[in-house]
Amino acid sequence: MESIPKILIVDDEKNIGFLLETFLKREGYEPFYVSTGQEALKIFDKQPFDLVLLDIKMPDIDGIELLKEFKRKRSNINVIMITAYPSIETAVEAMREEAFDYINKPLDLEELKQLIERALAREKKVSKTKVFHYGNIVARSPAMLRILETLPKIASTKANVLIMGESGVGKEIIAHAIHSLSPRSDKPFVTVNCAGIPETLLESELFGYKKGAFTGATTDRMGLFQSAHKGTLFLDEIGDLSLTLQVRLLRVVEEKRFKPLGSTQEIEVDIRLISATNQDLEQKVTAGQFREDLYYRLNVIPIRVPPLRERKEDIPVLVEHFLKKYSKELGKEVPKISSSALSFLMEYGFPGNVRELEHIIERCVALETGNIILPESLVISDFKKKKHLLKEEAQLPSEGIDLEKKLAQIEKGLILEALKRSKGVKKEAAKLLNLSFRSFRYKLQKHGLNKIDNNE
Structure with a gap:
């Protein structure tokens, strides 16, 4: 009841x-x-x-x-x-x-x-952790559901939004969702990667220029601010903006007008500004690397997107989503993911967050010849695997640990993995572990695995 x-x-x-x-x-x-x-x-x-x-x-x-x-x-x-x-x-x-x-x-x-x-x-x-679907956004974790369910309310305002989170968590997808839900959805959504354009070019990209403004300016060019008029301008990696450009941006944010390079006439714009960063802007403000007044202008509505390692409930539903997406794109039957492969993904730290998971699944679908994805199908660089495994193995709880029990768990897991790779052939599994067959049989008995019915 x-x-x-x-x-x-x-x-x-x-x-x-x-x-x-x-x-x-x-x-x-x-x-x-x-x-x-x-x-x-x-x-x-x-x-x-x-x-x-x-x-x-x-x-x-x-x-x-x-x-x-x-x-x-x-x-x-x-x-x-x-x-x-x-x-x-x-x-x-x-x-x-x-x-x-x-x-x-x-x-x-x-x-x-x-x-x-x-x-x-x-x-x-x-x-009940139901799955939330909105366009390319798929989530199950309470942390993400709380963010996603606020998007319609945020979209209905004109207030500037600052999306914070590590690289690969999906900040641009959330920005696009806000635009799609807003009254401006039929107007342009313009993206600017502040880290991907050299500073010498970024000013002209943002504000445009008049013919003759500098060497090579042979025609007038409309800037991205003007291109986003009546729509949404998304400034990605805003933390990489130089102090000089921060001054110009602050004026546009405050006055909604600017002068293209080489022009004496101001252009008025009506834009919704959404910014994103993977940096700690408060720390940059303290260090004098980011203007405090601009920070508060951009950070009217903050959204903090947690990294994938802090919302692991999302991993299974994201895996399913990406399997369907890339199977459709590549014209292949949707493969299943084995429980052991999914277990590895659930334990993996994902330094590249959702973007890294998507790339892993895309490679699996492209390269897998069978209808099931196994742990060895997961193409993760040796560096990342070692870094992840070292991190996991080096963790010591504050209350201490039963070392013998922990080592026994690791040993049993490796034996089971060796049996899986050898398709149950015990002599082959023993070779994978560099053990004599006699020692291998002893360890099977020790871990209660001696009743496994497979060929020797």
């Missing part, structure tokens, strides 16, 4: 609090009403709430500060903000701190009911 969802109501207006309490009871929920931020923090620590309804204007603690504290204590808690003073700034600030949504006063109870149902449905979906 499902438990009744518990909902915390935080509002200093007691008539609103009692109204919500009555309404939620009638809808079959278990409400808890408090009128101050201090009371909210105390009861939040004592009860496992499924949802919080939080007023932004509180007398003792600001609602946004309460939201931050709730998220610090439980990062996956859904919070619906209530405000009598709706504004774009309020909405952006709430989303920055990962509120589920917000609703204006006077309250529309039917709208609130729908919001609550959506929030609780999301909680249930995350707990």
Whole structure:
């Protein structure tokens, strides 16, 4: 039997609090009403709430500060903000701190009911770890689901977005999803790789130039800012932008106008700016390598994408997605992946993240002649394999380890792998392990593997 969802109501207006309490009871929920931020923090620590309804204007603690504290204590808690003073700034600030949504006063109870149902449905979906599909985005992990389900709300605003994460996590795919969900979806999505264009060329690429602006400028050329007019400009690897270009970019971000090289006339542009970086921009600001004012202009809505090693629940569904994708492209039957190959991928650290996994699966589909992918089919460089294995084997838990048991587990695993490669022929497996057949049979008995029915 499902438990009744518990909902915390935080509002200093007691008539609103009692109204919500009555309404939620009638809808079959278990409400808890408090009128101050201090009371909210105390009861939040004592009860496992499924949802919080939080007023932004509180007398003792600001609602946004309460939201931050709730998220610090439980990062996956859904919070619906209530405000009598709706504004774009309020909405952006709430989303920055990962509120589920917000609703204006006077309250529309039917709208609130729908919001609550959506929030609780999301909680249930995350707990059941269903697979999320959107274009080229496939995810199952709660961390990614929380990001992806905020995209429609982010897309509906004009606020600048900064996507942070290691190389290969899918920052450009998320940027494209925001554009596709936005009112600008029928307008251009223009990508600029700030690290891939030499600094001497990047300024003219971004802002364009007039004929005669420099040697070789034989015609006028439109810049990428102008090309993205009415659409979205995606600045990838923004952390590699020089300080000189940062100054020019700041002016465009603030004023939405610029002069092409060699021109005296300004051009106005209407763009949605999404930036991405694999660097720690706050650290670069501290080191004087990135302008603080530009950082805050770009970082209106931050999105942090976790590396693949921190969301391993996504690996099986990504593998399945890439197997289907490249089988279709190459006109081949979709192969299966063996449990041992999938186990290796689940244990592998993926320094190249999702991009590396995609390349591994693409190679497997292209080169595999059978209908099943085995561990030896996984084309991973020896350097990466050794680096990964050394990292895994060198880890010592803080509480210590049973070394004999650990070594026995490793030995048993290698024996099973040798048997698999030799197709069960024990003499061949013994050779792979550089063991005499007598020693090999002793180890089979030691690990309870002597009953395996295969040819010697």
